[in-house]
Amino acid sequence: MAEHSSQRRDKSPGISSWFVHGTLVIGLISAFIAVFIKSFQSSSPPVLHKYTLGTDSGICQQVPKLSPRNKQVEQYVREKVDSEEYQREIINKLSAIIRIPSESYDDLGPIGEDDRWNVFFEVQDYIKVNYPTVFENVALDHANTHGLILTWEGSVPPSEAKPILMLAHQDVVPVLAENVKDWTHPPYEGHYDGEIIWGRGATDDKGYLISIIESLDLLIKSGFAPKRTVILAFGCDEEISGENCGRPISDFLHEKYGDDGIYLIMDEGSTGIQREFDQSFALVSIAEKGYLDVVINVSSTGGHASNPPDHNVIGILSEIVVAIENHPFPGKVTPNNPMFRFLECGAIHAPESRFPMAVRRMLGPAAQNDSFSQEQLARTLDDMRYYFQTSQSVGKINGGVKINAIPETASIMVNLRLAVETSISQVMAHYESLVSPIAKKRGMAFGGFHSPCSLTDKRKVCMFGVDALEPAPVSPVDAEPYRILSGTIKNVLKPLAPEDSLIVTPYLMPANTDTKFFWALTKNIYRFTPVNLVENLNRAHTTDEFIRADEFVREPLFFASLILNADDIVG
Missing domain, CATH: 3.40.630.10 (Zn peptidases)
Structure with missing residues (x-):
């Protein structure tokens, strides 16, 4: 709106002037409002406007049916x-x-x-x-x-x-x-x-x-x-x-x-x-999520269950599981995700009363990479969350062989499906940031994804990536x-x-x-x-x-x- 600021008067007119020049003032105000509206409609970003124009918006254009020539x-x-x-x-x-x-x-x-x-x-x-x-x-x-x-x-x-x-x-x-x-x-x-x-x-x-x-x-x-x-x-x-x-x-x-x-x-x-x-x-x-299985192994010395440490490998591994589940990957609805195009198609082609207005309002800012709107949109569409965020599921756990023996090793496998905006290296870095402090707190050595690590090492937390696949x-x-x-x-x-x-x-x-x-x-x-x-x-x-x-x-x-x-x- 800065281009209109020079039209403003240095001094406000007195009450008598409003009566004398009322018609002119009203006309100027009307013109100003018209310019404002036009400017708003054509300015960037158009928060809601383009998602209320239907097929005239140019979004989610449909091709005509195609029949074979033969x-x-x-x-x-x-x-x-x-x-x-x-x-x-x-x-x-x-x-x-x-x-x-x-x-x-x-x-x-x-x-x-x-x-x-x-x-x-x-x-x-x-x-x-x-x-x-x-x-x-x-x-x-x-x-x-x-x-x-x-x-x-x-x-x-x-x-x-x-x-x-x-x-x-x-x-x-x-x-x-x-x-x-x-x-x-x-x-x-x-x-x-x-x-x-x-x-x-x-x-x-x-x-x-x-x-x-x-x-x-x-x-x-x-x-x-x-x-x-x-x-x-x-x-x-x-x-x-x-x-x-x-x-x-x-x-x-x-x-x-x-x-x-x-x-x-x-x-x-x-x-x-x-x-x-x-x-x-x-x-x-038109795309697929990425894939990664993460193996986390905790090893220590064993012993008789009558003289246990304060935190054995199963307890330490449990801390790691809790940390993973308490720190899910954030969800964001970005234009890089094909689901954003689907939401645009819904906003344009679905009956207006059936498409959530809250989603419609956030599409414009999200399209222009407003991070807050992208995150809020993901929260609004929580029932579709795993189309927008990396999922993680602890699917396997193994540890201990006898009830009266302190286990020497315990491990879990976590299955992750990577959001289209992320990468294997980002996921690995996130997991290392969660697990490394726990290892340090418990006096354990730590081996990240790219560190040499052997399952025979004692008092060590090791991480391995299996079947890694970047998003398509x-x-x-x-x-x-x-x-x-x-x-x-x-x-x-x-x-x-x-x-x-x-x-x-x-x-x-x-x-x-x-x-x-x-x-x-x-x-x-x-x-x-x-x-x-x-x-x-x-x-x-x-x-x-x-x-x-x-x-x-x-x-x-x-x-x-x-x-x-x-x-x-x-x-």
Whole structure:
């Protein structure tokens, strides 16, 4: 407002002057107010204004629906997917592959040595038998035996038209024998009750696997010949790390196509179509949180329990646990987080009465990096806290072997999922600042993450980092592949949001997928499952995992349309 201060008079007018020149004064005041309002609206920062303009704000702009140019092929796929015969067939295929208990375990030995890997031969055989047309037209490569790579060569070289890559995984989370009784239908029966397909892997991730291979089968049978190469890759150990199949698949493709050699990667998403703020959203995850397991070991001398020290290793370790839990990582909602874009989309497209005004008011300052507003916004959205802050969970504890012996060592493991704004080094520094003073107070030596440390050291606190993964790069939403994906979603998935328009929005994946190995292959990595995911991802990883049949049977139409739309832009 400084530019208006020179218009102010050196002396205030007397009362008589107000009466004589009242009309002029009122006019000046009106002009001043108009200028003030205009200046406020155009000044920086516009705290609330731009989040009340709706689609005129330019925020969360939506692309129009995108339909493939090849109407004959599109019509063939649509008619197939809509036919009752086809729907029965694809439901039976999913039920049958669910019956193969392709569980992956944390303690699996190397492929070729541990017989528990052999179940993946059954998965491969099943796919080959049920999709002969696909395997007559694709090249099949193996990565470390059980990683499957199916390449449908396009007519245009990859150097001119980068391939599209679709990922899925064959493995599922184990079902404990004692929990089988809790399932409505046995976990490996693949039961279909006329509405729902039940079983381990129905959603995570065999439904996705069947859908993307079905999309190739339909396109091949339609007579479509791609210009852009299409690649399907199926991992065997996504649920335990991906090191045995996910990484070898990535290495194989990187050697073949090089840095930035892939046009677009699609993988499963932790979210699909969901209704928030009384508005339907297609939630496309454009990033993943980071990952770190921290091991903290406390060692000391042992002895007889009749002559204990004031604080033995279990007591000291307990102090450390309390310190960790009493010092959680702060939450901040920043523009670097894809969830900020989701909130912007909600502010613009959700019914005004359904989007919290408190959130709307804080978005403007938060967008301009006002730290207080970013922290306050995170507190306001506390039920979504772990989309905005690093989570920490003490998941394992070990110590002591006999009740009358002073334990010589005790340890814990802490699982952390890193917020997109942080880094492994920052998390490690935070933990060292918490644990080092406790070690010093108890007269213990301290070994941080980068210090030499042996579990045989006595009177020492040691820290180790395991399975460290930085937060994933944020994929662009202003890039051509994202626009094609958005247009395909608009065109195909509208039936999943019959009440209103379907808004495509960026989102964050709080867990990790095999895409963590593929960062060098492309910036355009998107994680999205084209169904309504409800009840904790359709109860994936827990009892009664399921997928709705009427949504599942249309997934191949989505993936086939995406392939066609990506092919249309090839010259």
